[in-house]
Amino acid sequence: MMLGNGYASSPASRRRRGRPRGGGGSGYGFWQPQSLHHHQQQEISPVVPPCTEFDMAYFRAYSHIGVHEEMLKDRVRTETYRAAIMRYQHLISDKVVLDVGCGTGILAIFCAFAGARRVYAVDASEIAVQASEVVKENNLSDKVTVLLGRVEDVSIDEKVDVIVSEWMGYILLYESMLPSIIFARDKWLKPGGLILPSHASLYMAPVTHADRYRESIDFWRDVYGINMSAMLPLAKQCAFEEPCIETISGENVLTWPILVKEVDCYTVTIQELESVTAKFSFSSMLRGTCRTSSKFP
Amino acid sequence: MMLGNGYASSPASRRRRGRPRGGGGSGYGFWQPQSLHHHQQQEISPVVPPCTEFDMAYFRAYSHIGVHEEMLKDRVRTETYRAAIMRYQHLISDKVVLDVGCGTGILAIFCAFAGARRVYAVDASEIAVQASEVVKENNLSDKVTVLLGRVEDVSIDEKVDVIVSEWMGYILLYESMLPSIIFARDKWLKPGGLILPSHASLYMAPVTHADRYRESIDFWRDVYGINMSAMLPLAKQCAFEEPCIETISGENVLTWPILVKEVDCYTVTIQELESVTAKFSFSSMLRGTCRTSSKFP
Numbered sequence: 001m002m003l004g005n006g007y008a009s010s011p012a013s014r015r016r017r018g019r020p021r022g023g024g025g026s027g028y029g030f031w032q033p034q035s036l037h038h039h040q041q042q043e044i045s046p047v048v049p050p051c052t053e054f055d056m057a058y059f060r061a062y063s064h065i066g067v068h069e070e071m072l073k074d075r076v077r078t079e080t081y082r083a084a085i086m087r088y089q090h091l092i093s094d095k096v097v098l099d100v101g102c103g104t105g106i107l108a109i110f111c112a113f114a115g116a117r118r119v120y121a122v123d124a125s126e127i128a129v130q131a132s133e134v135v136k137e138n139n140l141s142d143k144v145t146v147l148l149g150r151v152e153d154v155s156i157d158e159k160v161d162v163i164v165s166e167w168m169g170y171i172l173l174y175e176s177m178l179p180s181i182i183f184a185r186d187k188w189l190k191p192g193g194l195i196l197p198s199h200a201s202l203y204m205a206p207v208t209h210a211d212r213y214r215e216s217i218d219f220w221r222d223v224y225g226i227n228m229s230a231m232l233p234l235a236k237q238c239a240f241e242e243p244c245i246e247t248i249s250g251e252n253v254l255t256w257p258i259l260v261k262e263v264d265c266y267t268v269t270i271q272e273l274e275s276v277t278a279k280f281s282f283s284s285m286l287r288g289t290c291r292t293s294s295k296f297p
Numbered sequence: 298m299m300l301g302n303g304y305a306s307s308p309a310s311r312r313r314r315g316r317p318r319g320g321g322g323s324g325y326g327f328w329q330p331q332s333l334h335h336h337q338q339q340e341i342s343p344v345v346p347p348c349t350e351f352d353m354a355y356f357r358a359y360s361h362i363g364v365h366e367e368m369l370k371d372r373v374r375t376e377t378y379r380a381a382i383m384r385y386q387h388l389i390s391d392k393v394v395l396d397v398g399c400g401t402g403i404l405a406i407f408c409a410f411a412g413a414r415r416v417y418a419v420d421a422s423e424i425a426v427q428a429s430e431v432v433k434e435n436n437l438s439d440k441v442t443v444l445l446g447r448v449e450d451v452s453i454d455e456k457v458d459v460i461v462s463e464w465m466g467y468i469l470l471y472e473s474m475l476p477s478i479i480f481a482r483d484k485w486l487k488p489g490g491l492i493l494p495s496h497a498s499l500y501m502a503p504v505t506h507a508d509r510y511r512e513s514i515d516f517w518r519d520v521y522g523i524n525m526s527a528m529l530p531l532a533k534q535c536a537f538e539e540p541c542i543e544t545i546s547g548e549n550v551l552t553w554p555i556l557v558k559e560v561d562c563y564t565v566t567i568q569e570l571e572s573v574t575a576k577f578s579f580s581s582m583l584r585g586t587c588r589t590s591s592k593f594p
Contacts, residue, residue: 065528065535069513072520082521109523133527216366223369224379226406230430231362238362 048152062125068104081166082110084196089114091194095161098122100151100184101177105131107164112143119143120160124150151184160188164196170245172202179270195265203257207248208288254290255282345449359422365401378463379407381493386411388491392458395419397448397481398474402428402441404461409440416440417457421447448481457485461493467542469499469558476567492562500554504545505585551587552579
């Protein structure tokens with residue numbers, strides 16, 4: 001997910017932490033969800049994906065404050081969610097909301113401000129401890145219940161009218177958080193309930209970036225007068241293996257983006273996410289060099 | 298080690314990879330050094346520190362091209378080494394040189410250009426494979442022998458006149474590469490031999506950075522109108538736990554730097570590096586807020 005403009009900060013101070021990597025796997029076993037409001041926990045769901053070591057590492061990565069600071073400072077992201085919650089205030093007011101992966105609790109608090117009767121804010125990362133403190137500090141403990149645990153493991157007393165979540169990862173589906181939304185939808189959402197966001201689309205477009213190529217690849221042809229072209233194969237391999245998470249200018253984009261994948265959060269299934277394949281062709285009025293590899297992350 | 302100005306590159310494209318973390322530990326056992334010039338390997342040294350899993354991870358981190366690109370683009374660093382080698386050309390010409398942790402081989406090649414009779418370029422990271430290719434591509438294979446392995450493990454036929462190495466890490470001693478220099482000096486350097494660099498000094502100074510504090514700490518007091526002061530303890534803890542590797546302006550420095558540690562590479566011992574303690578006091582004509590924690594990395 002490209003970070004948009006946030007609070008003004010100098011490049012030197014911006015910590016490019018990157019979104020942690022998520023994913024499922026084989027079982028871990030002893031993860032016990034906790035209610036930070038002393039909610040009763042009962043195991044109900046028959047098909048709960050196990051919590052793996054990989055998952056635990058993912059949650060630990062989100063206990064670091066830096067990634068939350070970056071996400072909050074993404075004004076495009078945060079203000080869009082706030083605007084959406086206010087736009088649908090009529091469907092949130094006096095209703096029950098579930099915030100999946102609540103982080104610092106901001107979306108849950110936005111929903112409380114929009115008049116929600118109760119908000120269950122769930123996060124498996126230790127940041128939920130701070131979220132609980134924030135809720136208390138804002139005198140919202142009667143409305144917002146923070147649950148430390150996976151949404152697959154927590155138990156709440158009631159179905160919900162609304163699910164809100166900021167689950168999108170790089171290239172939309174990185175972090176594999178969407179399966180948790182699907183789980184929450186199927187287990188907790190009342191028929192006809194609202195999901196925010198309701199849809200997501202993944203677009204792709206070929207880009208050119210001659211400067212970048214020159215800096216990182218062509219650079220090796222003359223290094224302080226030494227011919228280091230022998231580095232080129234490794235340089236190209238590393239350049240393609242490592243995805244670039246950044247904002248580029250319109251001049252670098254060679255064609256209009258094409259739609260590669262659409263997600264309807266009301267109907268998407270886990271199976272649909274196991275593999276994403278698309279055929280596409282581009283035609284451009286521009287001339288530029290576009291380098292590709294045969295693997296897409 | 299603060300990276301100075303390098304090739305012009307936009308902030309968006311600069312990958313702040315950071316220097317990998319090194320260190321010794323308990324044994325690993327099966328690391329076999331290889332000569333990329335088919336040099337004969339014999340175990341001679343009686344006290345060789347074992348190669349640990351931590352060491353292996355360190356070497357693997359240096360197999361990624363990005364960290365080498367960053368170091369090479371640090372013109373202050375690279376041109377200083379080149380200038381030093383040329384300044385001491387009279388002690389390098391027709392002599393035998395050992396480059397400890399040669400990376401892409403640039404210092405070894407500088408020494409070959411300065412007239413060295415032979416250069417042993419040693420690196421335990423797989424980047425040594427590329428270094429060997431670079432040497433071949435520059436028709437220096439008769440002068441420069443690249444050895445893939447730890448300097449603690451490799452065997453060469455002769456003592457050396459010169460040791461050159463870029464071993465310095467963040468806060469000078471991070472990466473723990475200096476013990477390898479000490480080992481190489483004690484095992485391979487002829488009496489009266491040259492070490493480049495010969496000395497290193499660690500300076501410290503209190504700094505103030507109100508903007509940074511405001512961006513990362515005070516930020517939590519008002520987040521889209523929500524009081525998130527409950528995040529402050531975690532924010533401060535994370536801010537102090539994570540060292541900032543960056544260039545700051547003179548206005549942020551509150552006093553003249555003081556000397557905390559001096560290293561004489563001709564005489565330094567391993568024991569001297571186990572712990573670095575210094576007492577210091579600062580007096581400043583400036584007024585500013587300086588925040589400290591009770592632990593220094």
